[in-house]
Amino acid sequence: MDNRDFLLGNSNVPHYIWTIICIMLLCSCEEQATQTSQQDIRIAQVKTMTIQSQKWQEMISAYGVIEAAKEVQITVEFSAKIKSVFFKEGQTVKRGQQLITFDSTKRKLRLQNAEQSVKDARARLHKARQEARSTRKLFMHGNAARTKYDATEAKLRQAMAQYEQSLTATKLAMRELRESRLISPVTGVVEKCNVHSGETILPGQLIGVIQVVETVRVATYVSEKDINHLRIGxxxxxxxxxxxxxxxxxxxxxxxxxxxxxxxNFPVKLMIENKQGLLRPGMTAKVVLQGLEIQDAIVVPDNILVDRQRRKVLYIVKNNAAEEIEPVIGTSPNDQVLILQGLHPGDKVITSNLQQIVNGSPVKEIP
Structure with a gap:
């Protein structure tokens, strides 16, 4: 039988002995509780950053589609038979590149006839001038009637008009002959080719469509909160x-x-120089637009924001404890987040051991 059994089984033990034993047991329990409590309270060592205002350029991200900046419809003002076609849909063509050759047989004949008409009209004009000079001399000396003078002057005016008409016809025939070769007015990609060799086209008929690619457009959309942050240019x-x-x-x-x-969302269109022609209509594009420039902005790394019950929060150090802040955030280009509300210059934001911290956790700053 040990001492404990002896005490418990001995009814003759004085009461003061029992009192001393109880006090000793209580002191022992309190000491153990104090040690346990001190072990449970652990001070987290954290790194911090001091908030400073700075100049910040807002960046707005969006996705869009490449479009042709300009579309050129190919037509002619005359009727002609196509001899050869040198372009097809999807082909890249250069400014000045030949697209079509027309049958020039009739054009050459029209030019020959027009040139002959010029020669004939020039001869008639020369003869009319000689007659007019002779009649004028006779009329001035009273040897010709007024009616004859008027007739020779009218004949001269008619010959001059015919000569001018023949010159105009010749220029038109020469232009038509030059237009036997239809060339591209722009550099671009052929979207449509509506003709083939041997076909006769009519004035105004759509021959093809070329999308200009030297400069292309990006069509995208931004949200209502971003549209007023953009400007033309x-x-x-x-x-x-x-x-x-x-x-x-x-x-x-x-x-x-x-x-x-x-x-x-609101539509936004942008222009891009595409000198190499690598961007093509229909390609997808990622766009990063410059928004407003803020002079006194507060920006923090996005990795110091943590999820707490579906909320984005961060922690600042206040009175050696972590204080939870749910800030109002702006756009987040790259790895930076604009803080619109919730932080102030001078605040010390916790940047490490974030998963071990909750609101009110005791913390100690370390370098």
Whole structure:
């Protein structure tokens, strides 16, 4: 039998002995509780950054589609038979490149006839001038009647008009002969080719359509909160998976004044120089537009924002404890986040051990 059994089984033990034993047991429990409590309270060591205001350029990201900046419809003002066609749909053509050769047999004949008409009209004009000079002399000396004088003058005017008409006809015939070769007025990609060899075309008939690609347009959309942050002429960067490794500079050409009824977003159009012709209509594009420039902005790394119950929060150090802040954030280009509300210059934001911290956690700053 040990001492404990002896005490418990001995009813003759004095009461003061029992009192001493109880006090000793209580002191032992309190000491153990204090040690346990001190072990449970752990101070998190954290790194911080001090908030400072700075100049910041807002960047707005969007996705869009490459479009042709200009579309040229190919037509002619005359009727002709096509001899050869040198372009097809999807082909890239250069400014001045030959597209079609027309049958020039009739044009050459028209030019020959027009040139002969000029010779005949010139001869008639020469003869009319000689007769007019002779009649004028006779009329001035009273040897010719007034009616004869008037008749020779009218004949001269008629000969001059016929000569002018023949010259005009010759110029027209020469132009038609030159137009036996139809050339491209622009550099671009052929969207449509509506003719083939041996076909006779009519004046105004649509021969083909060329989309200009020296300069292309990007059509995109931005949200209602971003549309008023853009201006005509604002700069942007454009990339396309169809032209890997290239980044194009662009400028805002037009801002929509009415939102799309389906999405609520506003249309934005940008112009891009496409001198190499690598961007083609229909390609997708990623656009990063420059928005407003803020002089005294507060910007933080996006990795210091953590999810707490579907909320984006961060923590600042206040009185050696972590205080939870749910800030109002703006756009997030790259790895930076614009803080619109919730932080102030001088605040110390916790940047490490964030998963171990909750609101009110004791913390200690470390370098």
């Amino acid at each position: 604002s700069e942007a960067r454009v990339t396309s998976s169809g032209v890997a490794g290239y980044t194009y500079s662009a400028r805002v050409e037009a801002l929509g004044i009415k939102a799309d009824t389906r999405t609520g």
